[in-house]
Amino acid sequence: MTAFPVADEAATRGELLGLVRGERGALTVVLGLMVAATAAGLAGPWLLGRIIDTAGSPGARVDLLAAAVAGFAVAQLLLVRASRLAAHRLGERATARLREQFLDRVLALPSRVVERAGTGDLVTRSTVDVGTVGVALRDAAPDLVLAAAEALLLFTAVFVLVDPLLGVAGLVTLPVVVLGIRWYRKRGRNAYLAHGEATSSVAESMSATAEGARTVGALGLAEARVADSDATIDTVYHARMRTLALRLRVFLSVDLSHRVAHVLVLAAGGVAAFHGRLTVGEVAAAALYAWQLADPLSRIAQWLEQVEGSAAALSRIAGVATPPDPTTDTTPADDRVTLSGVRFAYIPGKDVLHGIDLEVRPGERLAIVGPSGAGKSTVGRLIAGLERPRAGRVLLGGVPVADLDPATRNALVVLVSQEHHIFRGTLRDNLAIAAPDADDHTLTAALTTIGWPTTPDLDTPLAALPPAHAQLIAMTRVALRDPHTVVLDEATSVMDPHSARTAERALSAVLTGRTVIAIAHRLHTADAADRVAVVDRGRIAELGTPAELLAAGGSYAALWRSWHGGD
Incomplete structure (x- = not known):
């Protein structure tokens, strides 16, 4: 498996800005309410100090x-609730956009990229990582902003409303907090990316099992x-x-810094009050402000892990935005399929195709047969443009098929x-995927x-369909899509022999006039083919009409004898 890449920090910031773009008005309202709530909270300690000084x-x-x-306490409560x-509403909207964008990106990627990433990595990024970012947008980020505003205004209150000297005393340990957070952030990204990768591995292991x-x-x-x-x-x-372990160290530095700052404010205030420079009420107000710092600083430390984890999760989500392969606007000249010197490897250094040369004429029906693992399905995926050759070319009408725009190629x-x-929904819903504009008459006819x-009955809900019926729906989608070239990779393999023959006869009527590449183990599929290509160990071992290959007595004849019990 090849996991999706991870975006760098610059791309992650761009992703975040994209999520909140268009929410400037909402952001302004949120920030305004937070600042107002914090300002209302500053009034309490100052008023309590006045009460102490007006004793008598x-x-x-x-x-x-x-x-x-x-009154200010109630106002703060209401403002905090409103903020x-x-x-929350802003965060939910941003999370919804993130989920939609992620799905759009995955659907826009070449299917081979998605398949090789594995189910575990895809599911983890679309669920766990998106959920982590959602919590940060909805809960962590607003509370962090509020906590930072509270801390800033509390320090400002001590400086302005009480005494600058006490403000300096409260700021003495601030560098320790800043350095602790910087130390954590420097190491946190890699640690949380490793955690996300490990979580994907667990999901992949469970899914594969x-x-x-x-x-x-x-x-x-x-x-x-x-x-x-x-x-x-x-x-x-x-x-x-x-x-x-990283989080605990940050907690320790923040908690220790706050306690030391509180002690320093009390000590400096006591000395100032003893010398008559400050009143007892002013010292009490400063002490209350310093004590109130515990809450915003603790919340900053508490949410720091969530923010750092969500930043790593957003990097993993943004990594799925890796641009797909370059495409061309050139239109194929005709329906001719040409493979020249094609080599392909799923694992670097281990080719499964070794120099395939093949040409399929427009309107021709070609059967590709061979033993299991010979490379038949890989040839089909290359012709359909789902894979790119490691070497050589796969052309459709003279244009590299994998370079075609996905919509054009499909x-x-x-x-x-x-x-x-089969998607949840009705029969009509499942068929309309291939032809959204088709009316009921067209769907029924197909x-x-x-x-x-x-x-x-197009309104029939589809649930647990028999495999043969599900395959018929897949074939009907092909008829509705109306392509000029169809690659059938064991398309009737899930059916019993009788149902398979019935479906193949019906399918042959739909495929009349089209180019058909049929990959099959059941050699009766080759009976109706114009030519048969025998793939063995990643090479074209034989190519010709069924009668020619039977008369030659080679690989195809051996397969035919094995299929028919030596007759």
Whole structure:
């Protein structure tokens, strides 16, 4: 598996700006409410200091100050609530855009890139990573901004409302906090990227085991799969311990700095009060401001992990935006398919095709046969433009098929493989994927032509369809798409022999006049072919009409005898 790449920090910042672009008005409202909430919170300690200094004054004055304290507390509560609500809405909108953009990017990528990345990496980035970024946008980022504003205004209050000397005392340990956060951020990105990669490995291991459960049971691979899962889980555990160790060190520096700052403010204030430069109420107000710093600083430390983790997650999400292969606007001159000196490898250095030369004429029906693992499906994927050759050229009408714009290529060439997907919805929904503008009459006619076993009801919800019916839907999509070249890769392999012959007869009517490359193990598929190409060990071993190859007594004749029991 080749995991998706990870975006660098510059691309990650661009991704973040793209998410909040268009939300300037909402951001202004959120920031304004946060600043107002913080300012309302500053009034309490200052008013309490006034209450202390007015001890012995008429009760009405104290009551008025106490009422003001309560009023500002209520105002702060309402403003904080309003700011969090606005921030949540902004965050949810941004997260929704992120999910939609991620899906668009994945669908725009060449299918080979998505397939080689593996299910685990794709699922983890689309769920865990998107969720992590969503929490940061919705909860962490607004609270961090609010906490930073509170800390800044608290220091400002000590300087302006109380005494600059006490403000300096509170700032003495600030460099320790700044250095601690910088130390954490310098190491956090790589640590959280490693954690994300390990999480993808766990998902990939679990997915591979579940999807291949029958193979695991048949070959007795249960212990090996459990050992693989244990190894990946162990990697996640150690990656998580690494991030927790970094976080604990930041917590320690922030907590220690706050406590030292509080002590220094109290000490400096006590000395100033002893010499009569400050009143007891002013010292109390400064002490309360210093004590209040504990909350915003703790929240900064608490959310720092979430922000750092979400930054790494956003880098993994943005990495999926790797541009697809360059495309060309050149239109193929005709339907001719040409392979010249084609070599291909799924793993670097291990070619599975070794210099394939093949030409398929427009309107020709070519059958590609050969033993399992010979490279037949790889040839089909190359013709359909789903893979690029390592060397040589695969042309459609004189144009490299993999260079065609995906929309253009999909309209010209369609691959029908052993794998197919039925989406949740009705029969009409599943067919409209191939022809969104087709009316009900067209859809029904296509189903009838392909041999749908019952009177088509387009409003039928599709759930657990038999494999043969699902394959018929896939074939109907081909008929509706109306391409000029169709690659059939074991398209009827999931059907029993009788159903397969029925479907192939119906499909042959749909494919009349088109170029057809049929890849099959069932050699009766080759009977109706104009020519047969025998692929063996990544090479074209034989090429000719079925009768010519049978008469030659070579590889095809041997396969035919094996298929027909020596007759």
